[in-house]
Amino acid sequence: MRQYEHTLWGRMYASADGSVRDLWIPSLGRAKKSRPAAELAAVAQVMAYGTPTPRRKARTEPPPTATDGRDLPDLVRVFDFGCADGLFERLLAEGPAEAKQRFEDDGAPAFRAAATGAGTRPGESCVECKAIAGCADLKRTPELWGGKPQAVARSRQSVSAWDLRLYGECPAQYHLVRQLHLNDLSAEGAGARRGRAVDTLLNERHGERPVRGCRERQSLDTAGIRAKTGLDDASAGEAAGMLAEHRLFCPLNGLANDEQVLVQHRVTAYVPELDVVVLAVPDLVHTYRGRWIWRETKTAARPLWEGSSLLRSYPQLALGVLLFHAGALGNDPRRSWVELEHLREGHGESRLERLDPGRAENVDEARAVIAELAQPLLDDTTYEPRTGRHCHGCQARTWCRPGTAYVTDHPHPGVPGTGTTDRGDTHG
Structure with a gap:
């Protein structure tokens, strides 16, 4: 059985009580006002249900255990930050239930296509x-x-x-x-x-x-x-x-x-x-x-x-x-x-x-x-x-x-x- 791991990159923050989690994604120029639906769905899923963990030295090390549901945040937010002008755009703000539905609608189909696709797409x-x-x-x-x-x-x-x-x-x-x-x-x-x-x-x-x-x-x-x-x-x-x-x-x-x-x-x-x-x-x-x-x-x-x-x-x-x-x-x-x-x-x-x-x-x-x-x-x-x-x-x-x-x-x-x-x- 093949195991897949969903991870995020960017600047991640959490409130002191863990109720709010934020992700800031840097863009080289202006902040992006939108990102593909599948990308946002994957981001929301990991932000809501993922577990913070130090970088592993090797892929052979086991991944961390996902959140069991008792420590879910109330709100996850994603911002895009423009490194050139210092401005930002809020891309989403929602709770775990909305994040889960978003992933089922937009993220899961894209993930299945990527995991099972065997064709080539020159570009x-x-x-x-x-x-x-x-x-x-x-x-x-x-x-x-x-x-x-x-x-x-x-x-x-x-x-x-x-x-x-x-x-x-x-x-x-x-x-x-x-x-x-x-x-x-x-x-x-x-x-x-x-x-x-x-x-x-x-x-x-x-x-x-x-x-x-x-x-x-x-x-x-x-x-x-x-x-x-x-x-x-x-x-x-x-x-x-x-x-x-x-x-x-x-x-x-x-x-x-x-x-x-x-x-x-x-x-x-x-x-x-x-x-x-x-x-x-x-x-x-x-x-x-x-x-x-x-x-x-x-x-x-x-x-x-x-x-x-x-x-x-x-x-x-x-x-x-x-x-x-x-x-x-x-x-x-x-x-x-x-x-x-x-x-x-x-x-x-x-x-x-x-x-x-x-x-x-x-x-x-x-x-x-x-x-x-x-x-x-x-x-x-x-x-x-x-x-x-x-x-x-x-x-x-x-x-x-x-x-x-x-x-x-x-x-x-x-x-x-x-x-x-x-x-x-x-x-x-």
């Missing part, structure tokens, strides 16, 4: 996986962009479109945000909030079953969007205009019910000669009469610049072309498309652009784009700051002296005398 965890050599479910994509192995031996890394964008702007920003998980605490810009709201609303609609195109749905007006997202009147109005434009381009319009529709689907591949895991999460992937379609949706205040290629402007499109071409989605690239839906507020201002991953010129350009971005990232060992206009929207400027100095010396033209800026108009 970011592949970076640390010791069984990657024998994993048949992780797609191998050798020579994905023709990269060169690093000159200095390093542990396995991951690369995503977000990584490439952050590093392309500033190596220090990439290192602080993606590797050290330090984000700036300044408020998100209006454009970014609007883009995130549009993204969330589209994901909700596209994820509903049975599948329905947005053209068949009732339009959301400014008041409805404001109520659902918390945007101000101006941003909610802009979002309403973008969603109205999307109704014309929605990939689910007229799509048969037997087609596959995957919202925010994770695509993972492994480049063995570089020991690099490639991660991509397109906004939407779906089938259409045997053809796979990869759709990226972007919101913007300005039109597409005709003087720049789509693959260079949006590296995630280049990654999509390469992953399709390498068969990472298990399909013939000649029967696939990579699409960009560029949404703007004004009527007729939005565009839908399509790229064929089966065309050699598209594949060659995508390889050049990713190689130019990825090779310096993989070779870098110092991550020196690179100051410029992007410093105004840097997610880690709080911890960057050169970036802070640059913003002070070069006030953003939209906000004279300050270092604040909109963080960008696109999402995804």
Whole structure:
């Protein structure tokens, strides 16, 4: 018989009479306002029924005896604490009976799935996986962009479109945000909030079953969007205009019910000669009469610049072309498309652009784009700051002296005398 032990980490406290038990979970940046239901259920169960014990030297030592029911606390509370801003959020406060019910409803099913599951799920965890050599479910994509192995031996890394964008702007920003998980605490810009709201609303609609195109749905007006997202009147109005434009381009319009529709689907591949895991999460992937379609949706205040290629402007499109071409989605690239839906507020201002991953010129350009971005990232060992206009929207400027100095010396033209800026108009 296999025995499992549930434990907690964090700062744990109890009142002098034992009637109240608290757990404070530290977060590197701001305090998290919520955590997965299964996680909270497991936390509540251990807080209510577990027994404090010193750390055991070896797993072979027997676990402590659980509370027998006579010394249960009256109340357990869980807080999330933001180490960067010093603020906190209360995640739950309940008694043992509520904790037990919460675990039966949300925790036990997740625990059973984890304890009995035998499948694999490629993703970011592949970076640390010791069984990657024998994993048949992780797609191998050798020579994905023709990269060169690093000159200095390093542990396995991951690369995503977000990584490439952050590093392309500033190596220090990439290192602080993606590797050290330090984000700036300044408020998100209006454009970014609007883009995130549009993204969330589209994901909700596209994820509903049975599948329905947005053209068949009732339009959301400014008041409805404001109520659902918390945007101000101006941003909610802009979002309403973008969603109205999307109704014309929605990939689910007229799509048969037997087609596959995957919202925010994770695509993972492994480049063995570089020991690099490639991660991509397109906004939407779906089938259409045997053809796979990869759709990226972007919101913007300005039109597409005709003087720049789509693959260079949006590296995630280049990654999509390469992953399709390498068969990472298990399909013939000649029967696939990579699409960009560029949404703007004004009527007729939005565009839908399509790229064929089966065309050699598209594949060659995508390889050049990713190689130019990825090779310096993989070779870098110092991550020196690179100051410029992007410093105004840097997610880690709080911890960057050169970036802070640059913003002070070069006030953003939209906000004279300050270092604040909109963080960008696109999402995804």
